[in-house]
Amino acid sequence: MQIKSVAVLGAGAVGSYVIWGLSSRKNIRLAVIAEGPRAERLKQQGITINGTTYRPQVWTPQEANGVDLLVVALKYGALPGALDSIAAAVGPNTTVMSLMNGVDSEEIIAAKIGAEHVLPSLIKVASHKEADGYHFNPETTIGIIYGELAAPLKSERVQAVEALLAGTGIHSRVTPYIKEEIWSKFRLNVCNNLPQAILGAGVGCYQSSAHMKTISDGLCHELEAIAVAKGIDLSKVDASSRHGSLVPPATRYSTLQDLDAGRHTEIDMFSGALMRMGQELGIPTPYNEYTYHMIKALEEKNDGLFDYAAKASDLTCAK
Structure with missing residues (x-):
């Protein structure tokens, strides 16, 4: 299993950390999921992170369908309205990682698309928005923590995510105690x-x-x-x-x-x-x-x- 395409839903303070790190990967397709005026704005302006402007592709949920990895980085209040978009992007082999706060976003997403697609995860990043975009300290950021709820803990998709994040600057670790x-x-x-x-x-x-x-x-x-x-x-x-x-x-x-x-x-x-x-x-x-x-x-x-x-x-x- 190899991750060749990644879509980020929610390009804010959390999503910007993922975009920043994965933009260094030249062998994958990286996109932000957006529609309407927001999509046009992202296409025209890009996303400025730590003083650098990044220009990932911008896909509709339908264009993202079948993506290898979908990263959900929404605000909690936006999740109910985004469930149809998540479902539209998920294909038979899509892995979904929710980096949202709280303890129930995985359950909410799994109820819509099936628990087999969801790889439990979290992120610890002190990111904030200023007039010139999002800012965080890459060195002190703890980063992404993820893992399977049950054996095998070193599943194919866990190994694929490890390979994807290696060398990107994104800090990450696998845990046997993800819950x-x-x-x-x-x-x-x-x-x-x-x-x-x-x-x-x-x-x-x-x-x-x-x-x-x-x-x-x-x-x-x-x-x-x-x-x-x-x-x-x-x-x-x-x-x-x-x-x-x-x-x-x-x-x-x-x-x-x-x-x-x-x-x-x-x-x-x-x-x-x-x-x-x-x-x-x-x-x-x-x-x-x-x-x-x-x-x-x-x-x-x-x-x-x-x-x-x-x-x-x-x-x-x-x-």
Whole structure:
């Protein structure tokens, strides 16, 4: 098995890391899946990553049909609307790797195309968008982690992905504990991504403030209780996997980046998912419930819901 064609669905902060690395591969066809005005924009402008503009091919989902490897790097809220596009791109021998946050994107995709196509995976990259495109540090990026859920762990497709990524600059490793690794990243996101988004400060806040560490720890304790109840043994994962890429203390992770830019966040995939699982399992999640509603309120603030200056004629009762 050899991967000769790769399509990326979602050419944002995560997809740009894949495009950056695989653009050095001259023996494959590399494309971004897009349609309409976005496709035209990508064809005309390309994608600027770390100061260099890359011009992968741009395919419709139908043009991508039968691609050897499909990398899904969407925002969580975009996944339901993209399932038909994913199905259109997948052929009998297509492998799909989801590099999305959260713990259920593989299940959602598998329900549409069949679990046999999905190679579980995750990515750890501190990528952000600036006026001139996407930026990340290639050296400190942990990269892509992937593996089979059951033997044979060194399957043909795992070996094919290893061969594809070798020498590209993309950091990667195969793990026998991919489910635990995905939950470990989920823990990292919930504990580090969310509290700083409410505070509006860099990730260094967890070291600078005992109060922020207490909030982070509370979120983690709830997540770990749910993981135990679901049979996810996080002790199988090296302690080092609890840490993300080395970043400056001013780093603002994806949820805060979304709020800074006035976008809606992926909070439904983080605390929202934990609240649902907690309800199903009878496990209280007060830290996650508070975090969920606070970030939803910050989204409403960005939407202008609390712009009372524009509603000066309105009166309300202060109690």
